[in-house]
Amino acid sequence: MTVLPSKAGTKGVPRAARERQVLAAATEEFGRHGYEATTVAAIAARVGVTKPLLHHYFGSKQELYVACLDPIGERLLNAVRTAMAEHPAGAPPVPLRVLHALFTALDGQREAWFVLYDPTLPPGTDAARRAAYYRDAIDDLAATGTAELLHAAGAGDPLDADALTYAWRGLCTALVRWWVQHPDQSPEAMTQRCARLFTAGRTILALGADPT
Structure with a gap:
């Protein structure tokens, strides 16, 4: 798997802060739409990052859900x-x-x-x-x-x-x-x-x- 730089796609936001943003957005998306209808792309778009960055931070969609x-x-x-x-x-x-x-x-x-x-x-x-x-x-x-x-x-x-x-x-x-x-x-x-x-x-x- 390609290893991204620690700030790739974060626009200067520290990783810990960006992870909190992702988890907040993902929780709302999963809660509103359900696991099946929620996409990683939609979560990434809400936070303003790329899908590869989300996968780098959290792994698969299932792993993000568990997080x-x-x-x-x-x-x-x-x-x-x-x-x-x-x-x-x-x-x-x-x-x-x-x-x-x-x-x-x-x-x-x-x-x-x-x-x-x-x-x-x-x-x-x-x-x-x-x-x-x-x-x-x-x-x-x-x-x-x-x-x-x-x-x-x-x-x-x-x-x-x-x-x-x-x-x-x-x-x-x-x-x-x-x-x-x-x-x-x-x-x-x-x-x-x-x-x-x-x-x-x-x-x-x-x-x-x-x-x-």
């Missing part, structure tokens, strides 16, 4: 772990703490959620396996949380916990998708909105269960 995915996966996984581990007096319930942690971790890079939850990743590839690792780890935490909530509510069917975990993942994805479309909404505003929606949901369900 975007790993910090996202670690950030989200650690955010969920921390939110579930904290139980200060008077703290919001676990679901709201987790949502606030996710919104905070994604703030400034909201499309990153869809890098992790990308249905267009080629099956059996290193990229798909790496994404599955993070998704499974987050799902395991969600399963623990939902099982605890259902146990506290007196529900004992294990399939209930599985169904609720599946629904929770879909809810998080839907909320982030809505959030992307409303860039003026801060993590705090989103958490408050979720609290209102949860309260409204409980009220609606209670009315539906009222035999009178």
